[in-house]
Amino acid sequence: xxxxxxxxxxxxxxxxxxxxxxHLRKVLGPLSNVSFGSLYPALNRLERQGAVSAVVTDDAxxxxxxxTGSLTGEAAAFxxxxxxxxxxxxxxxxxxxxxxxxxxxxLLSDPADDERTFGMKLAFFRWCDRPTRLWLLERRxxxxxxxxxxxxxxxxxxxxxxxxxxxxxxxxxxxTMSDIAWLGRLIARERAGDDRTRETTGGRP
Amino acid sequence: xxxxxxxxxxxxxxxxxxxxxxHLRKVLGPLSNVSFGSLYPALNRLERQGAVSAVVTDDAxxxxxxxTGSLTGEAAAFxxxxxxxxxxxxxxxxxxxxxxxxxxxxLLSDPADDERTFGMKLAFFRWCDRPTRLWLLERRxxxxxxxxxxxxxxxxxxxxxxxxxxxxxxxxxxxTMSDIAWLGRLIARERAGDDRTRETTGGRP
DNA sequence: GTCATCATGTAAGCCGTTACATGATTGC
DNA sequence: GCAATCATGTAACGGCTTACATGATGAC
Numbered sequence: 001x002x003x004x005x006x007x008x009x010x011x012x013x014x015x016x017x018x019x020x021x022x023h024l025r026k027v028l029g030p031l032s033n034v035s036f037g038s039l040y041p042a043l044n045r046l047e048r049q050g051a052v053s054a055v056v057t058d059d060a061x062x063x064x065x066x067x068t069g070s071l072t073g074e075a076a077a078f079x080x081x082x083x084x085x086x087x088x089x090x091x092x093x094x095x096x097x098x099x100x101x102x103x104x105x106x107l108l109s110d111p112a113d114d115e116r117t118f119g120m121k122l123a124f125f126r127w128c129d130r131p132t133r134l135w136l137l138e139r140r141x142x143x144x145x146x147x148x149x150x151x152x153x154x155x156x157x158x159x160x161x162x163x164x165x166x167x168x169x170x171x172x173x174x175x176t177m178s179d180i181a182w183l184g185r186l187i188a189r190e191r192a193g194d195d196r197t198r199e200t201t202g203g204r205p
Numbered sequence: 206x207x208x209x210x211x212x213x214x215x216x217x218x219x220x221x222x223x224x225x226x227x228h229l230r231k232v233l234g235p236l237s238n239v240s241f242g243s244l245y246p247a248l249n250r251l252e253r254q255g256a257v258s259a260v261v262t263d264d265a266x267x268x269x270x271x272x273t274g275s276l277t278g279e280a281a282a283f284x285x286x287x288x289x290x291x292x293x294x295x296x297x298x299x300x301x302x303x304x305x306x307x308x309x310x311x312l313l314s315d316p317a318d319d320e321r322t323f324g325m326k327l328a329f330f331r332w333c334d335r336p337t338r339l340w341l342l343e344r345r346x347x348x349x350x351x352x353x354x355x356x357x358x359x360x361x362x363x364x365x366x367x368x369x370x371x372x373x374x375x376x377x378x379x380x381t382m383s384d385i386a387w388l389g390r391l392i393a394r395e396r397a398g399d400d401r402t403r404e405t406t407g408g409r410p
Numbered sequence: 411g412t413c414a415t416c417a418t419g420t421a422a423g424c425c426g427t428t429a430c431a432t433g434a435t436t437g438c
Numbered sequence: 439g440c441a442a443t444c445a446t447g448t449a450a451c452g453g454c455t456t457a458c459a460t461g462a463t464g465a466c
Contacts, residue, residue, distance in 0.1 A: 001453080001454090002453080016417075016418090017417075017418065018416060018417050018418080018421090026359065026362060027359065027363070027370065027372060028359065028370070029355050029356045029358070029359030029360075029377075030352050030356055030359075030377075031373070031377065032356050033373075034454090035455060035456080036417090036418075036419080036455075037419090037420085037421095037454080037456070037457085038453070038454055038455075038456060039418095040417095040418060040419055040420090041419085041420085043418095044419090052398075070373060090416090090417090090418095090420080090462095091416090091417070092417090094335070119377075121375050123369065123370050123371075123373055124369075125369040126367055127424095147235050148233050150235050151234045151235055153234070154231065154232065154233065154234030154235075155216075155234075155407055157231060158232070162272060162331055164327055164330040164331055165327075165328050166328050167233065167327075168236070168324060168328055169234060169236075171384075171387050172234075172235075172236065172324075174383075175380065175383065175384075178379075178380065178383065179376075181441085182376050184224055186372060195285060206425075206426090207425080220444065221445075221446090222445075222447090223443095223444060223445050223446080224445095228424080239426090240426080240427060240428080240445075241427085241445090241447080242426080242427065242428070242447085242448085242449095243425075243426055243427075243445060245445095245447055245448090246444095246448090248446095295434095295445090295446095296444090296445070297445090297446080301445090350464085396466090
């Protein structure tokens, strides 16, 4: 989950931990919510696995801006004038490696999509190919259809004596249906190969 | 969370752990999802706290049916012919105590309502009074309004280059608005004092 | 000179899960 | 007799949070 978020963000820009968190929050809003206490260990874990690589910098250098340049190229130049392994202003700027890119695709495609994981995956959908996207969307829709069924069974089985539970389940049913319809639209768009996915209002079928 | 679920269910019927889980699933559908590995420890915890009390029974006795009779009354009679403290058919039938009822109300009113807690609370809304219900509903609505704001900020801040993130955030906005409207209806109903939402009030007859 | 912010980490704890262990009862 | 289900529990681990520790930098 958190590794997916990290890799997804680092695929676009090289950042250090502190920035990463802000970036995540800015880009994904309330959908992401990592704390430093899990972010830094996760970064170290990923570094040990070779999925990201860090460069300890001395100056404010290459951070906020989405870089196009290669890290291993010029950055190696001033890697020499790093101060010590610890302490701030020795920011550890992380970049994704090839291993990391493979891991990202793996994380996107493989694991079971529970409630909260799917949103995160969707946020990084651009990093996997259309067949995988379609497969994920359809699996998600199937899961929601199942959930809908179960909620309806539960609704039917009730003696209807509690209006709050009733209201809760009815709203859950409606929300789930709305989600399913939304997924249906995404699937249709994906199938149509319409690359202007962003178009919401008018436009093409 | 799990304690709330347990106490909420036990307030209506005396059950043993195994039944409790099934009951929970049947009544709340996909909204509840406890595993035995957390259920039994939680029950023991609650028993230690005096929030529930267990009677180890020998026969199939008072389980599935929602009982109206008092546990401490007749049940004490055949408490004597229990076999041993362990092993099935020595089911531990749990009932809520006064301490437990107070704890239930406390759990309903007090804690911060994160995403997933609120649904559970709402499911047991009948066990708290109207002012508390209103307060909870309004707090929840306020939280969702904040979330809505943040999502919209994030939406506005984007350079609009990723259609998937865009779709995700737009859908999140719509879902949140729908939730807010739903809460609005619940609040209105609550304010109107519409008691087709079942008479609960303070004391039991 | 002190306060807010930037920056990186560790430690403890919470709340749940899966997997395992154990055994009784029921149905065939 | 054997499998499925009922019934209760323990152990290990997972993934996250909060709180703590540390220190540099910049603004005033």
